[in-house]
Amino acid sequence: MTAYRLPPQNDPAERVENERVHITVDGEQLSGPAGSTIAGVLLENGRDSWRTTSRDRRPRGIFCGIGVCYDCILQVGDERDVRACQRRACEGDVVSLQNEGRPDAAGSPRPGSDSSAPASESIAGEAS
Amino acid sequence: MTVVVIGAGPAGLAAASAALRAGADVTLLDSSDQLGGQFWRHLPDSAHAAKQHVLHHKWGTFEALAREVTQHPSCSVVANAQVWLLEQRAAGAPRVHAHVGPVDSGGRETLTLDPHALVLATGAHDRTLPFPGWTLPGVYTAGAAQALAKSERIALGSRAVVAGAGPFLLPVAQSLALTGARVLGVYEATTTAALLRGWGAKPWQLTAAVGKMPELAGYVAGHVRHSIPYRTGRAVVEAHGTDRVEAVTIARVDETWAPIAGTETTIETDAVCVSHGFTPRLELAIAAGCTISADRFVEVDARQQTSIRGIYAAGELTGIAGADAALAEGALAGHFAANGPRSAHIGRAARARDRFIDFGTRLDAVHSPRRGWTQWLRNDTTICRCEEVTNGELTSIQSQTASCGLRSLKLSTRAGLGICQGRICGRNVEELLGEDFADGVTTDRRPIVSPVRIGDLADAAAAEPPTEDPHTAGDLHPRETLKGTS
Numbered sequence: 001m002t003a004y005r006l007p008p009q010n011d012p013a014e015r016v017e018n019e020r021v022h023i024t025v026d027g028e029q030l031s032g033p034a035g036s037t038i039a040g041v042l043l044e045n046g047r048d049s050w051r052t053t054s055r056d057r058r059p060r061g062i063f064c065g066i067g068v069c070y071d072c073i074l075q076v077g078d079e080r081d082v083r084a085c086q087r088r089a090c091e092g093d094v095v096s097l098q099n100e101g102r103p104d105a106a107g108s109p110r111p112g113s114d115s116s117a118p119a120s121e122s123i124a125g126e127a128s
Numbered sequence: 129m130t131v132v133v134i135g136a137g138p139a140g141l142a143a144a145s146a147a148l149r150a151g152a153d154v155t156l157l158d159s160s161d162q163l164g165g166q167f168w169r170h171l172p173d174s175a176h177a178a179k180q181h182v183l184h185h186k187w188g189t190f191e192a193l194a195r196e197v198t199q200h201p202s203c204s205v206v207a208n209a210q211v212w213l214l215e216q217r218a219a220g221a222p223r224v225h226a227h228v229g230p231v232d233s234g235g236r237e238t239l240t241l242d243p244h245a246l247v248l249a250t251g252a253h254d255r256t257l258p259f260p261g262w263t264l265p266g267v268y269t270a271g272a273a274q275a276l277a278k279s280e281r282i283a284l285g286s287r288a289v290v291a292g293a294g295p296f297l298l299p300v301a302q303s304l305a306l307t308g309a310r311v312l313g314v315y316e317a318t319t320t321a322a323l324l325r326g327w328g329a330k331p332w333q334l335t336a337a338v339g340k341m342p343e344l345a346g347y348v349a350g351h352v353r354h355s356i357p358y359r360t361g362r363a364v365v366e367a368h369g370t371d372r373v374e375a376v377t378i379a380r381v382d383e384t385w386a387p388i389a390g391t392e393t394t395i396e397t398d399a400v401c402v403s404h405g406f407t408p409r410l411e412l413a414i415a416a417g418c419t420i421s422a423d424r425f426v427e428v429d430a431r432q433q434t435s436i437r438g439i440y441a442a443g444e445l446t447g448i449a450g451a452d453a454a455l456a457e458g459a460l461a462g463h464f465a466a467n468g469p470r471s472a473h474i475g476r477a478a479r480a481r482d483r484f485i486d487f488g489t490r491l492d493a494v495h496s497p498r499r500g501w502t503q504w505l506r507n508d509t510t511i512c513r514c515e516e517v518t519n520g521e522l523t524s525i526q527s528q529t530a531s532c533g534l535r536s537l538k539l540s541t542r543a544g545l546g547i548c549q550g551r552i553c554g555r556n557v558e559e560l561l562g563e564d565f566a567d568g569v570t571t572d573r574r575p576i577v578s579p580v581r582i583g584d585l586a587d588a589a590a591a592e593p594p595t596e597d598p599h600t601a602g603d604l605h606p607r608e609t610l611k612g613t614s
Contacts, residue, residue, distance in 0.1 A: 002266065002372070002398050006281040006308045015177035015281065035172025040280040048284075048372060049265035055516040059371050061265045063513070063552075065272025066166055067159070067231075068253040070547040070579075071513060079233055081547065081579065085272075086231040088161070088172075 003043040005032070023093040025050075038095060039065075039072055039084035050074055050084070052099040074098055131465045132157065132224055132243040134211050134412060137165020138186075138451045139443025140249030141193040142458030143465070144203060147247070150468030153202045155241060157209040157226055159578075163194045165251055166271065167451050169279045183278050183306065185299075185343065186451060209239060212578045214246075214415045221246040221438040222416050227584070234581045238588060245438045245465035248413050248426070249458060252406035252444035256292070257501050258519075258556055260509045261367030261376075262402070270300040270403035283309035285399025289376050291315040291364040292403040294495040298347040300401060305354040312395055314351070315378055317385050317404070318495050319361035326494030333486055339452065340487075363387065365504040367400055376400050379504070386500030404497050407555060408445045410572040423492070424572070430478065432461035440465045449488025456481035502560060511560065512553040514546020519560065526561055534558065534565040549574050 008017050019034035023041060032041035039062050042050055049059035051073065063071040065085050072084040075096040131147040133140045136158035144156045164170055168190045171177045181187035197203050206228060213225040221243050229236030254269040261267065268284055270292060276282040288309045290301045293316060301311045318326075327334075351358060359378075365387050366377040380391035408425055419427045419435035426441040428434055434441050440461035443454035459477040468474065505511075507520030525541045537543075543557045544550030550557065554571030 002286075003276075003282055003284045004286070004308075006283065010308065011177075011281055012179060012182050012306060013171065013175075013177040013281070014179045015171055015175040017175065019174055034174040036280060040276070040282055043276070043280075043282050043284070053516055058263060058516075059265050060263065060513075062268065062272060062276075064253060064269045065275040066169075066253060068548065068551045069269075069513065073232075073547070076233075082232040085275075086160075 002046060002048045005040070005044040021089045021091050021093075023089050023091075023095055025095045026097055032089060036089050037085055038074070038076065038082075038087050038089045038093070041089050042084065050097050052097075052101075054100055054102045057101060129153065129245070129466055130155070130241075130243045131245045131247060131462065132221070132241050133247040133249060133462065134158075134224070135165060135249035135251055135443070136160070136163045136197075136205070137249060137251050137443065137454065138167050138190075139251070139445075139454035139458035139461070140165065140247065141190070141197060142455045143247040143249055143440070143442055143462030144197045145193055146459045146462030146468065147466040148197070148200050148203055148462075150463050150466035152245075152466035154197070154200075154462075154466075155204045155206060155243070156197055157206050157211060157224070157239075159208070159210045159231075161207045163197070163205070163207075164190055166253075166275060167454075169275050171279060171281070175281075183303065186455075189455070206239065210236075210578050211412065212576060212580050214412050214577075216415075216417060217242070220244060227580070232579070234583055235587075236584070238584075238591075245440065246416070247458075247461045247465050248416075248418075248434075248439065248441045248445055249443045249454075249461070250409040250412055250445060252408045252448060253551065254403040255405045255407045255497070255555060256402050256552065257404045257497060258509055258511050258553070259363075259365055259367065259504055260506050261369065261373065263510050263513055264367050264369050264373045265371070266369065266373030266398055267367050267400045267402065270297060270401045273399070273401040274300045274303050277303035277307040281307055283307040283399070284401065285309060285397065287312055287397050288399040288401060289313060289315070289364070289378075289395060289397045290401045291317075291362075291376075291378070292405075293317045293497065294403065294405055294491065295344075296403055296406075298344070298351070300403070301356050302347055302350045302354075304399075304401070305350065305356065309399070311354065311356045312397060313357045313359060313378075315362040315364065316358070316360045316495075317363045317381055317498075317501075319381070319383050322383055323360060323494060326490060334490065340450075363501070363504065364400060364402055365392070368394070373397065373400055382500060383498065384500030385498040386503040404501075405492075405495060406444060406448045407551070408448070410445065411574045411577045413439075413441060413445060414573050415575050415577065420572070424570070428461075431464040432457055433464060438465075447485060447488040448491060449484045450491075453481060453484030453488060456484060497559075499559070511556060512541075512543040512546065512550075514548050514552075515542040515544075517541055517543040517553075522557065522560055532562075532565060533567040534561070534569050534571070535567050537561055537565075538571075544571055547579065 017033040049061035067086040129152045131152045209226045211226045214222040224241040226239040227236040254271040368375040379387040442457035442461040550571040
């Protein structure tokens with residue numbers, strides 16, 4: 001057993017979940033309470049990893065949970081590199097997982113200079 | 129008088145409230161779609177939680193502040209606003225550039241503000257020291273466990289281990305327990321002797337801690353009720369598993385946090401929640417040119433003003449001292465940013481701030497990471513999670529290049545160059561490589577504060593005015609007319 005969502009009937013915060021959102025994740029239909037993040041929907045449905053790293057092809061999911069680490073990125077619609085812990089699930093979202101190896105040999109020892117490209121069109125600040 | 133407040137946690141909300149009371153027009157920006165920051169990260173309205181307050185401290189304070197700022201006619205609250213750049217101007221506070229819209233989406237609305245004064249209340253995030261296996265799914269920061277428990281009612285596992293250093297571990301364990309997880313133990317790396325020496329010495333200087341005693345008593349009672357063991361002088365030194373964590377090794381550590389051989393015990397667990405303190409989110413303060421102290425916080429004067437006139441800082445940016453300190457600092461920062469007069473109310477906030485600063489100083493002295501932690505690393509332990517750079521690669525490239533510049537070491541090792549831009553590994557990399565870098569640059573310097581899509585940058589460039597004529601700026605940035613003429 002991994003992560004799970006506390007059922008509302010057991011919740012000391014006395015929450016009521018009468019609305020659900022439904023999303024598609026790599027073709028599979030998942031749902032969670034309205035207001036969930038995409039990470040929340042995935043965790044509730046038994047998935048604690050949803051990305052494979054580029055170099056070592058290792059599974060990753062959520063790590064920092066507050067939008068700092070970017071470990072939990074995935075694709076929502078045609079937008080890549082969306083932090084699952086920060087984006088609320090919207091009804092009908094089509095989510096794909098980002099599993100991409102690098103064009104050079106994955107898992108090989110890394111030389112000082114290589115041709116690895118960032119996994120996205122994003123830039124993340126200067127390289128210093 | 130226009131004041132922009134960045135961050136809507138305790139410090140930012142208190143700052144917005146104080147600036148409004150001093151008569152300013154306030155724009156409060158936060159990257160989330162909810163007010164409250166991480167401290168009051170809470171369930172969405174759609175959860176209709178009748179007793180949300182049981183999950184939070186000072187929930188009534190939050191509700192009052194949130195009501196005040198959202199209902200005040202002189203306050204614009206802009207949610208989902210990711211500030212990505214502060215642009216220094218010849219005079220006045222910097223120009224604030226934000227994207228407003230769904231997280232990480234392209235084509236978000238651009239928002240440009242030119243306030244008279246700026247309050248930075250950007251908070252902090254967990255610092256987690258690396259250990260073998262820490263990249264396995266099922267290993268999380270303690271902050272993640274806390275955030276998911278409070279805002280989604282998700283427990284990250286049913287048999288959880290909480291480890292690291294500092295009093296933050298206590299509410300995390302409590303939140304997990306209140307979310308139905310069994311917490312197998314809380315493991316604090318600081319030894320009992322160091323705890324007693326640090327917290328027991330000169331107790332009369334700890335007046336702020338007296339106010340925290342009921343909170344501490346609440347955690348102790350909660351831990352007893354949920355049978356959560358609390359162990360000091362112990363650290364997680366390895367997580368085990370193939371595709372997710374299955375067990376964790378806890379070892380006793382000495383006063384330097386070096387593991388003591390032969391003391392290892394292995395515990396089966398499905399969630400390991402680790403935090404070794406906090407790293408302030410300094411990017412905007414650095415971009416604005418504010419002086420950063422030797423211990424890596426924003427330097428402020430008695431009015432919470434930074435070294436740059438018109439820029440104030442409050443909360444975790446100026447020292448990690450908890451929500452009470454953040455509230456007091458925020459009240460001062462907002463008040464003085466709005467040119468408020470001296471008053472008895474502000475005098476009280478200043479005294480509260482000073483008490484909690486002492487508490488924060490003590491907290492840092494007692495629980496900040498000791499250098500022995502590097503001894504639980506192996507050569508193949510990942511240090512930079514984004515670029516998957518190992519400890520062995522870091523040290524071997526450093527010795528091969530004989531470089532002593534952090535910038536060149538980042539380029540040759542790739543540590544800190546991934547999408548998180550060293551937010552997670554930065555300080556660990558600095559400690560592993562040695563702290564005195566010839567170029568004097570630290571990993572906190574990130575002029576572009578969050579990832580920006582190249583298409584959005586190109587659009588912004590196309591829309592830029594050909595000259596810096598302030599009279600046309602309002603036309604070209606329609607949202608600017610909200611608050612922003614200076």
